[in-house]
Amino acid sequence: MSIHKPQLPGNPNTGNKIKSIIILAIPAVIENFFQTTLGFVDTYFVSKIGLVEVSAVGISNALLAIYFAIFMSLGVAVNVFIANFLGANQQKKAQHIAQQAIMMAIFLGILFGFVTLFFAEPLLRLMGIAPNVLEAGAIYFRIVAIPSVLMSLMFVFSSILRGSGDTKSPMIISIVINIVHALLDYVLIFGFAFIPSLGIVGAAWATVIARFLGAIGLYLYIRKSKSVSFVKEYWKIDWRHQWELITLGSPAAGERLIMRAGQIVYFGFIVALGTNTFAAHQIAGNIEIFSYMIGYGFATAATILVGKQVGAQKFDEAKHYAKLCTYLSAVFMTAIGVILFFFGGWAGTFFTTDSKVIDEIKIALQISGIFQPFLAIVLVLTGAFQGANNTKFPMYLTAIGMWVIRTLFVYLLGIRLGWGLMGVWIGIGLDIILKAVILWIKFRRGNWILTKVSPKEDPESKCHPQTARENMSCCPNNY
Template structure:
């Protein structure tokens, strides 16, 4: 092995500084992810108490939405990585060009996703075994969400621009404001409170898009005010070289998410073999599991930003030092959360449902996922490390291999032939997590990421 996570690569006196810098970036990103999770959990919790079938339908439509937003993910990840590298290289012209072209990509993506609104019913029909209320809820929610895609697009890309500049605090604050607005509107519009009519699923969707548009407006004001982007100096016409670099870096991550989301859709169909109750238990279990994603996301964002910056400087020792310290922090946070999930699954599940059958179905799988946080910590660390250096293609390939050779076949066999229901499906999910994280770690240790890291740095230097 060429590299190791057990070696520091930095002088002892520099380690506390790197760790402090990581935490400074990670904590707001963690806070943002907590708030993002609360955003989704609010819908799940309110709808879970309104109707578990409505909750399941909304969960399915959200999975479809994640599949169709490929370009949005490409623009977001590409903006973060290229801007971080440009700032590290000290290329102010490139920063301005990349920021403007990220804005154009955000608007373009919003238009494309909104144009899919008339196809919402067709998209939901990929699930062949839906019950009446679940199907109608999924179609209604997706139609409204797609119609408000511009707010999602602007929030995602503009937050990514700020993260690339090392500002993870502002996206957290804006997400917090929009989340509190969403929770209020969810309660009011789903159940018909404070003078609003009772709108059920449609109310949850309208609350979400209104909140996102408010967040988009705030972030637009912020990025045009920030000096490092120089957006107020005048419009920079769309430039293909900048857009190409953003998409070149971000597109493999988008495909990775597309592959993963498509796999999740197939996974949902496997769960539906076991019954609608098993899928409802899965949705609740995923929301509980998301507690461990909060620290993982924050630290991964911090690693991407700092690795990108030091890669732009050509400082390999600091790149490696950031990755090691990020891994240590990720382990500390995620294993702690995993212990809490393992010891107290039922109180966490009860946040989302009071149905005794759903609670009982969910308990054992949730306990099991708490035991595998070590592998999730490796996965999130490697994602941050490889993306920061522009190595977005290997994670995509690894995710494809892992989803289609581990998660789906193992889950199908366990559900269809061993009749293990939700537990069997989650055995397949755990097999995927272990396989995927191990392959990404082996790629990093091999040192094969260095060539792309150098290429990313050189290409960013040429932009302007």
């Protein structure tokens, strides 16, 4: 059987490397754009109902971000393992780890669904929100989060495809489901023909339906993949691989959970500034997040390319790809920063006519525009470190940045000094700048690559699952 390998040059010049990066990054950027649009469309349509509903969706999404942290960490782990294994020409191992990740995703999705069913209100109360916001938030949160298995499967399916070097298929699915989502949002929120107006409930159901379609579409693409298509014998739980996924993914989960826990704390500070200020923060965040699509796109390329080069033991190539991804992302995100600085206030007028809220949105996005180059460094180097099996360092750095810098300065500047939303966003910017500087120093020192996969003989030749039981000496991992 021939093994499909993504077309990555072995020792290309810089021009060819840039081309490889762009080929992987552009579909990821487009995918991120349409994924971001899902939240943007929700916020836009819900803002037409009222600021209470905007706050309800925003606070619900802040809690959902904790769920995402767990699902994304599993996605990071399987992405890295698949990239490493394929870089080392170990296709069967890539297929096996992919299917193990899917089984874990199903378990985690069902688990978080039950958590939502029984603890929706207590979780939302942690945010210290007003009773009218709590009522709307609980309705929205339950509808979108009880079927959490759809979210977990989408994260893992997308990561499997990206790890194999396929960033186009997740992009296509993202485009399709976001078009469907936008249409459903309008119809279900405001009503159309015989369909009644459902308000915030309609926004929630539009999101669930879109995720269901996305999970089905990604599954079908994996079934057609030459690199990671399913093997019947691998649908059996392998506890060793489950532990490997947990070991590599846990620091990534820890990083995101630390970030989300800190967000809950400083979101509470922002809520204390008033419902309108929190709404301004949410709207500014939904506008600014479009800048993240560039950084996440190049971070995806960095994870894939670094992961494959590390799997092939080509460490100098891995470092060069990481540096190029960082430079390219910084250039593009600086341009986005200029746009945010000069046009952020104008973008806010699409969400609200309240002049005070618009002014706060403008100030927040001007501050955001200034730290965009630093954000590029943080996003891309985090992706590169993950591709090199180094998920712990970004976790430690996030913990320091979130609790020593961000939360502290959000409180001091936003609350104690009375700078309001401006102080909040300055605190966020200081955290990002610190992390960018430390990541860059670590990267330049060159001790950030951790290798866990060595290029051994492809297990396909001697360790096919049908013969694994007969030859355990060459198949310690039951391949």
